[in-house]
Amino acid sequence: MAGRETPALADAAVEAGADVIEIGFPFSDPLADGPVIRRAGERALAEGMRTDACLACVADIRTRVDVPLIPMTYSSLFEARGWERLAREMHDAGATSTIVADLPAGDRPQLRRVQLVAPTTADERLRLAGENTDGWLYLVTVTGTTGARRGLSPLLEPLVRRARQATRVPLYAGFGISSPEDARAAAELADGVVVGTAAVAAAEAGHNELTELVRSLRRAL
Amino acid sequence: MNRWYGEYGGRFVPETLIPALEELEAGWQAAQEDPLFRTELDELGRSYGGRPTPLTLCERFAPGKRLWLKREDLLHTGAHKLNNALGQAVLARRLGKRRIVAETGAGQHGVATATVCARFGFECHVYMGIDDMKRQRPNVERMYLLGAEVIPVDFGTRTLKEATSEAIRDWIANVEDTHYLIGSAVGPAPYPAIVRELQAVIGREARGQFLEAEDRLPEAVVACVGGGSNAIGMFAGFLDDEGVRLVGVEAEGAASLSSGRPTVLHGSRSAVLADADGQVEDAHSISAGLDYPGVGPEHAALRDAGRVDYLTADDGEALDACRRLARLEGILPALEPAHALARAATIDDELVLVCLSGRGDKDLDQVTAR
Numbered sequence: 001m002a003g004r005e006t007p008a009l010a011d012a013a014v015e016a017g018a019d020v021i022e023i024g025f026p027f028s029d030p031l032a033d034g035p036v037i038r039r040a041g042e043r044a045l046a047e048g049m050r051t052d053a054c055l056a057c058v059a060d061i062r063t064r065v066d067v068p069l070i071p072m073t074y075s076s077l078f079e080a081r082g083w084e085r086l087a088r089e090m091h092d093a094g095a096t097s098t099i100v101a102d103l104p105a106g107d108r109p110q111l112r113r114v115q116l117v118a119p120t121t122a123d124e125r126l127r128l129a130g131e132n133t134d135g136w137l138y139l140v141t142v143t144g145t146t147g148a149r150r151g152l153s154p155l156l157e158p159l160v161r162r163a164r165q166a167t168r169v170p171l172y173a174g175f176g177i178s179s180p181e182d183a184r185a186a187a188e189l190a191d192g193v194v195v196g197t198a199a200v201a202a203a204e205a206g207h208n209e210l211t212e213l214v215r216s217l218r219r220a221l
Numbered sequence: 222m223n224r225w226y227g228e229y230g231g232r233f234v235p236e237t238l239i240p241a242l243e244e245l246e247a248g249w250q251a252a253q254e255d256p257l258f259r260t261e262l263d264e265l266g267r268s269y270g271g272r273p274t275p276l277t278l279c280e281r282f283a284p285g286k287r288l289w290l291k292r293e294d295l296l297h298t299g300a301h302k303l304n305n306a307l308g309q310a311v312l313a314r315r316l317g318k319r320r321i322v323a324e325t326g327a328g329q330h331g332v333a334t335a336t337v338c339a340r341f342g343f344e345c346h347v348y349m350g351i352d353d354m355k356r357q358r359p360n361v362e363r364m365y366l367l368g369a370e371v372i373p374v375d376f377g378t379r380t381l382k383e384a385t386s387e388a389i390r391d392w393i394a395n396v397e398d399t400h401y402l403i404g405s406a407v408g409p410a411p412y413p414a415i416v417r418e419l420q421a422v423i424g425r426e427a428r429g430q431f432l433e434a435e436d437r438l439p440e441a442v443v444a445c446v447g448g449g450s451n452a453i454g455m456f457a458g459f460l461d462d463e464g465v466r467l468v469g470v471e472a473e474g475a476a477s478l479s480s481g482r483p484t485v486l487h488g489s490r491s492a493v494l495a496d497a498d499g500q501v502e503d504a505h506s507i508s509a510g511l512d513y514p515g516v517g518p519e520h521a522a523l524r525d526a527g528r529v530d531y532l533t534a535d536d537g538e539a540l541d542a543c544r545r546l547a548r549l550e551g552i553l554p555a556l557e558p559a560h561a562l563a564r565a566a567t568i569d570d571e572l573v574l575v576c577l578s579g580r581g582d583k584d585l586d587q588v589t590a591r
Contacts (some may be wrong), residue, residue, distance in 0.1 A: 028501040029382065029486060030391050032235040050498040073232045075485040080499030102233045102485065118237035120396060125239065131459055144394035
């Protein structure tokens, strides 16, 4: 989640082995998010992390690290700013792509973004998402919101199998992956692993905790 | 099926929900084409709901006017919400769902949902902000008695906005066996269209009854607007009657149409109380049912088209209208339609039809406290 501490935390995560950084731009009503990320968003907003501050945060991180940076947010921020304008400002700040959690595949294809697909997504929409996605496809491993789960979702394996049939882009698995064991199991199926909630929770605890989490994930892969 | 009302509407949801929305859309279209669906719903409305609800002439409330009330307060469970809950319950059964989730603000939609779940044998989970649970205590007790689980929402605004978000999150997690029984003409397509059609019975009935009583159409039709389901249902009967003025009344502190901006909340693009960055702001109203920063997308389109005038009434005006209707007509309205009554009394039109969307028993604490 974008915040005052985030540039230093991103630096620490990359140092510890993160290949891509996803940065939440907080929204007041985040439908796709479970309690941990929702609360992080509430705190960020209370701290004044509005769109300008979030863009400055991305720009700061860009001066520190070379890995892809992906802001993740909701349609309302784009509506308020203008869709093209916010996409351009993200790009100018150093973002590599973006994720809009409440904008399904096929809507606004002109906005280059990483597309999410879920276990409920039909093959036809997997193809559509694969065609439209920007670089890689984000596989939501569970039917549900963001947040840690016990063990890797059994829904990931069939989703990966169907997604491989539908598209050739790399597949990164996320939602519900929190431990090194989950990450290792997910990485045996997918091409990458996204850890959101566990990273947000670790970052809240401090730099050392985040570094330790990322290191342990890196070692497991 | 059209998912847009001009530039408003759409379906802004996580990808996980798209198959459920498509299933709902197909199921709704099939139901619409099935005469048995209409027949069953009409029969339930009549024998279970108490339709048709009467029109009542109020001669003392607004001297100098002929003011008629469409008495949705006399519908089973005490508000228009049952029209929608019954229809969606029949639809959910057709779709093979066994579990229902819903949000509620004033508790009237929660009660209507708990009621139809009891009748149809569905498992029922209702999300409600804890602030609303306090101010609408009688409805919480009713939901418990009807066998529903009421899940308190204890973060953010602690009102309808957050309850809606939590109901949608529940739906995302349980989408295979769960129907989300949304309570207003809001949310992602096809919900605004479904709720409008299920509430349109209000306007269809009222138009026929009014013609019978007055031998002409009303000059103005007035309804309160939170999410806007009773209003869109009432207006649906009169939209084609160009000479009939349509008036929607929002709570002054929750006036999405008067002071909001276009953005996305709860799955659709509409007029929303939001700041320049798209962050949704808190609404403030004494009436829990109007205390919502968004509004149904069709209302935003009707406003832009100039077909409906959207006005506001404040807490004090609503309380005053509520007490006056009780004292002068022997009818205790809910605080939501009291906003419509307050404006109906002050507009220039003389032959007026107001949607009395619910009864006021739930609001006794609020009305007697001040």
